Amino acid sequence: MSGSPDRSGPRPGDDVPPDPPRIPEQRFPAEHGEGGLPDGAVRDGAQPDAAQPGAAQPGAAQSDSPQPDSPQPDSVRPEAAGPDEALSPAVPPAVPSSAPSSVPPAASSAALPHSVLKSLLGAWALAACSPQESVSVEEHLGVCGVCAEEALRLREAVGLLHPAEPLDLDPALRMRLLGRALERRPPRIPLPRWAQPYDAEAARLDALLQDIRPAEWHVPVELRWYEEELRTTTSSTTVAGVLTRLLSADNLVARALGLPEAGTDQADEDQDSGAGPGGGKQPSGRAIRRVWREQSHEVVRTVAFAGGGSGRLPVPYGRPVFAGREALPLCDAMVERAFACWVHAVDIADAVEYPYEPPAPRHLHAMIDLAARQLPAAVDARRRAGRGGPARPVGVGSPGRSLRLEVEGAGGGQWLIPLDSPHATGSAAHEVAHLALDGVEFCRLAAGRVAPREAVAGEHGDRDAVHEVLCAASRLAAGG
Incomplete structure (x- = not known):
């Protein structure tokens, strides 16, 4: 109030008489000079932070003549601090405005309020924050459980915005490319329509087998057929065994077309050959695949040269197949082999835990x-x-x-x-x-x-x- 004396002691900026000396407005490091703090300065409340231990206090007024060393006043010693200083928190020395800050304003979460940090969670989840903002947000997430849970939910939501695309090509891509190519330039030797499913399914199965590792050729595969209500037939084999079954059945079509039969004895042994039931070496899965692949190509090539009229050629199966019939015309036999390629490809894909799409x-x-x-x-x-x-x-x-x-x-x-x-x-x-x-x-x-x-x-x-x-x-x- 006006007219009332100021009992708080000298403050920075006040006009006071030169004697007694005043405390300067700014504090400087110890190397700028030595000086003792007058008795009663802290107790009077002028600068509470002056009682920090180890901090050199600039003198209020330094005389030109050297002064004898004297013990530090009791007011600046922690063990001798009065009750008033023990109750008040220590305030760090003020840093001059011209001195650079050691920590950027945004480098610590303490520099930003909680509301600002919470508003940055969405940008952080999208990796759209600046480096300083990212540091602040991540430091805050370590101490705030509510924001950490929200950040986790936002990160999961961002993952849904960018679904992982499979590395495999679209199964229908081959058919679309072939269809467009054939529209522009019809094949010189067209493949009959009833043989196209087998051509496509054999190619899809071959692409699946190409990605199989050597050890996966010996993965067990359990084939199961359901008949009536309770009857079940099972057969245990391997991935290579499933391909051998397909090779044997395709021989029936090859024989009807006048082609030589292919067998596993034509497959060469290599380093991933498996042991047979008698302990001897059997052809590897990759070798069986080469034989089956060459045979399927030869069947398709022969049917293409034979033309659509060859579809009436009977294919004897020698066993009941498709409703107990032991023979099918070639046009139906090729569709049946395409059906078998797809079904057994699914059996193989399930065994090696690989996705497989339905046919076109x-x-x-x-x-x-x-x-x-x-x-x-x-x-x-x-x-x-x-x-x-x-x-x-x-x-x-x-x-x-x-x-x-x-x-x-x-x-x-x-x-x-x-x-x-x-x-x-x-x-x-x-x-x-x-x-x-x-x-x-x-x-x-x-x-x-x-x-x-x-x-x-x-x-x-x-x-x-x-x-x-x-x-x-x-x-x-x-x-x-």
């Missing part, structure tokens, strides 16, 4: 169509084995009871399946049931990889008819 839609449709056309014979074979219901007499080519099979998804369609005789014709007027499945699920059922009772299907109408068709579909490729 038009190739998948060809496989579904082949299986649907074989269903009437499979239903009849099941009935003759005593597992189906009684059949009603129907003349050859006459309409009879029918089930509408609807296969959904890419490559799907609808088929009317005659139930009383494989020689009857499907008729919408005599439809007694409706069965709907996904395209891939139907193929897994036809390959015996899923049990009829476990197939994901929608049904309507005669449940016995639906059950017969589901069980017959699971027998189409039994053991294949």
